Amino acid sequence: MTDYATPNFSIDLTGQVALVTGTTSGLGKRFATVLAACGAKVALTGRRVDRLDALAEEIRGAGGDCLPLALDMTDRESIRNVVEEVEGHLGTITILVNNAGIPDAQHAVRMSDELVDAVFDTNLRGPWDLSCEVARRLIAAKQPGRMVNISSVGGFNYSGNGAALYSVTKSALVRMTEVLAVEWSRFNINVNAIAPGAFSTEMLDGMLERMGDFSQSFPRKRICDPAQLDSTLLYLVSPASDAVTGTCIKVDDGQGSR
Secondary structure, X not given: OOOOOOOOOOOOOOOOEEEEOOOOOHHHHHHHHHHHHOOOEEEEEEOOHHHHHHHHHHHHHOOOEEEEEEOOOOOHHHHHHHHHHHHHHOOOOOEEEEOOOOOOOOOHHHOOHHHHHHHHHHHHHHHHHHHHHHHHHHHHHOOOEEEEEEOOHXXXXXXXXXXXXXXXXXXXXXXXXXXXXXXXXXXXXXXXXXXXXXXOOHHHHHHHHHHOXXXXXXXXXXXXXXXXXXXXXXXXXXXXHOOOOOOEEEEOOOHHHO
16 A cells, blocks of 8 residues: 655644734735634734724634734834734734735826835835734744735836836835745744735725726736635645745736736
8 A cells, every 4th residue: 555645734723823914805804814714813904993893793703713903004103002912812923914005006206205105114114013023022932933925916027107116115025025034034933925916806996997907918818816815825824834934926827927
């Protein structure tokens, strides 16, 4: 009889505490729901409190455990206070998904100072501050952790039609992933990134409304479904990816290869 090895893969996240940013819509909402369905206790964060409460009700109704908390990614004190509150109610955060982000949809020379600051702070500085705050606590507790930063294929390609700073920040998020992975590897904290292509979200719906159906220029002429990211997310937070850190996985349906 052939001696087959037992596959090293499980999506059971029982005992894990996850914090997901930007869970009020789109990919963040999907990520939070999937992590809760796999057994993690999930901190739901964002600025629209009514939507957080609605998502919390949905997750609890399905048997999940979650905690909705208002979070402003442009405010360091808000970030630190939320991490403190999550730790007090759910335990040390062992999974962090930096999903929150905003587009700029403008050419570089037309951006106001306020918009520049908002894009930098939400897409890059906020994830940096939050990652460091979570890592400090993991290191102090001597616990391993997983961090997943949501970049974009827009960080690798830019058409020149606007969203220049969005592209810059999403590219920088990948470099942040790489350097923090190196720095925290000795503490068993894995830091990886996902670079999605065009997925059906509230943000993308706004772009389609402004620009028309640009999906016809894609190789498969379609907008992807957020559920198609489930397996990549779960791989990066599960034991199966123990030796994977500092990596960015593109999930773009071939869109970035044009």
